[in-house]
Amino acid sequence: xxxxxxxxxxxxxxxxxxxxxxxxxxxxxxxxxxxxxxxxxxxxxxxxxxxxxxxxxxxxxxxxxxxxxxxxxxxxxxxxxxxxxxxxxxxxxxxxxxxxxxxxxxxxxxxxxxxxxxxxxxxxxxxxxxxxxxxxxxxxxxxxxxxxxxxxxxxxxxxxxxxxxxxxxxxxxxxxxxxxxxxxxxxxxxxxxxxxxxxxxxxxxxxxxxxxxxxxxxxxxxxxxxxxxxxxxxxxxxxxxxxxxxxxxxxxxxxxxxxxxxxxxxxxxxxxxxxxxxxxxxxxxxxxxxxxxxxxxxx
Numbered sequence: 001x002x003x004x005x006x007x008x009x010x011x012x013x014x015x016x017x018x019x020x021x022x023x024x025x026x027x028x029x030x031x032x033x034x035x036x037x038x039x040x041x042x043x044x045x046x047x048x049x050x051x052x053x054x055x056x057x058x059x060x061x062x063x064x065x066x067x068x069x070x071x072x073x074x075x076x077x078x079x080x081x082x083x084x085x086x087x088x089x090x091x092x093x094x095x096x097x098x099x100x101x102x103x104x105x106x107x108x109x110x111x112x113x114x115x116x117x118x119x120x121x122x123x124x125x126x127x128x129x130x131x132x133x134x135x136x137x138x139x140x141x142x143x144x145x146x147x148x149x150x151x152x153x154x155x156x157x158x159x160x161x162x163x164x165x166x167x168x169x170x171x172x173x174x175x176x177x178x179x180x181x182x183x184x185x186x187x188x189x190x191x192x193x194x195x196x197x198x199x200x201x202x203x204x205x206x207x208x209x210x211x212x213x214x215x216x217x218x219x220x221x222x223x224x225x226x227x228x229x230x231x232x233x234x235x236x237x238x239x240x241x242x243x244x245x246x247x248x249x250x251x252x253x254x255x256x257x258x259x260x261x262x263x264x265x266x267x268x269x270x271x272x273x274x275x276x277x278x279x280x281x282x283x284x285x286x287x288x289x290x291x292x293x294x295x296x297x298x299x
Contacts (some may be wrong), residue, residue: 004094014166018128018237018240018241019060019241019253021088021237022061022234022237022241022253023237023249023256023257023260024260025229025230025234025237026230026234026238026257026265027235027257027260027261027264028225028229028230029226029229029230029234030261030262030264030265031264031265031268032087032222032225032226032230033045033222033226035218035219036219036222036223036226037096037186037221037233038216038218039208039213039214039216039219039222040209040213040214040219040223041205041210041211041212042093042096042097042209043090043093043094043201043204043205043208044209044211044212044213045093045203045213045223045226046086046089046090046093046197046201046205047201047202047204047205047211048213048223049223049226049227049230049231050081050085050194050195050198050201050231051085051194051195051198052223052227052231053190053194053227053231053232053235053241054190054191054192054193054194054195054198056227056228056232056234057188057190057191057194058187058191058195060187061185061187061188061191064187066185067185067188068185068188069184069185069188069189069192069286071198073183073184074192076176077184077188077189077192077193077196078178078192078193078195078196079176079180079182079196080173080176080177080189080193081192081194081196081197081200082169082173082196082200083169083170083172083173083176083229084169084170084173084174084177084193085173085193085194085196085197086169086196086197086200086201087165087166087168087169087170087173087175088109088166088167089166089171089197090165090166090169090200090201090204090248091162091163091164091165091166091167091168092105092109092163092166094159094162095160095162095163095166096159098156098158098159098162099156099159100159100160100162102161104182105163105166106142106146106257106258106261107142107143107146107181107258108160108163108164108166108167109163109166109167109170109254110139110142110254110255110257110258111139111142111167112167112170112171112174112254113135113138113139113252113254113255113291114135114136114139115168115171116171116174116175117131117132117135117166117170119172119175120175121173123175123179130290130291131252131290131291132287133290133291134252134287134288134289134290134291135252135255135287135289135291136140136285137284137286137293138159138252138255138283138284138286138287138288138290139255139285139287139289140260140284140287141280141281141282141284141285141286141287142255142258142280142281143278143280144276144279144280144283144284145258145259145262145276145280145281145284146258146262146277146280147276147280156201156235164220170276174242177239177242177244178243186236186239186240189239190235190239191238193235194231211274227231241253252287252288252291253288255284255287255288255291256288257268257279257286258280258284259284260281262277262281263281291296
């Protein structure tokens with residue numbers, strides 16, 4: 001899939017629209033995942049999700065007769081899948097299995113923009129003062145959104161370690177894809193990524209859960225949503241965002257996830273949305289604006 005050249009006017013609105021669409025799609029995965037995990041083991045659900053997404057992207061690649069990458073490029077895509085899919089989601093779901101709260105998981109993964117920025121500095125990517133300010137403001141907004149729900153949360157060292165593995169996975173996967181995995185066709189790349197993630201999680205789904213799923217209508221409908229909307233739509237947008245933007249700017253979009261997730265939880269699940277969470281939404285949004293705004297060229 002060849003990228004469409006961006007004219008100045010097109011780039012002005014295309015980036016924000018893609019970013020907002022990605023955040024909205026990504027956040028639908030939280031209430032849907034609660035339904036899925038209620039009817040299956042977490043690793044089983046993830047393994048099925050990634051396997052179905054791999055088949056869909058593979059079929060799309062075959063229909064379009066895209067050129068599949070060589071061994072080296074395919075290996076890069078597989079590494080992205082192991083980091084960004086298997087390690088991230090495996091860490092988060094594993095931590096929840098060990099007793100970590102959803103709020104604690106959201107907080108740790110919400111630190112991804114700061115982790116990406118730190119790694120980007122080590123790798124030589126230039127980050128301006130305005131972007132750093134946006135990252136710090138955004139993280140403050142995350143704390144405001146989910147801070148109240150952290151009161152009384154308990155987690156042992158193993159669940160915290162699993163969440164840190166998830167944070168490491170999504171952070172390193174974002175940077176790795178930007179540097180090594182964005183040049184190949186989107187459909188072929190995501191087919192390889194999802195295949196690698198599914199195969200990596202299969203031993204856990206089989207050994208720990210016996211591939212448990214009750215096969216109910218709720219399970220299949222929610223799984224279909226996660227596969228088609230989150231895995232196919234969400235990661236296709238993420239792939240394009242990483243390809244067309246700096247890693248730090250793309251990562252900053254994740255600051256909106258806890259806030260938008262809280263709003264969706266209010267309307268979809270009936271969860272209480274407090275004034276502090278509403279304030280946090282606007283603080284996080286302002287942080288994203290600062291962190292993703294391209295500074296004017298020096299004169």
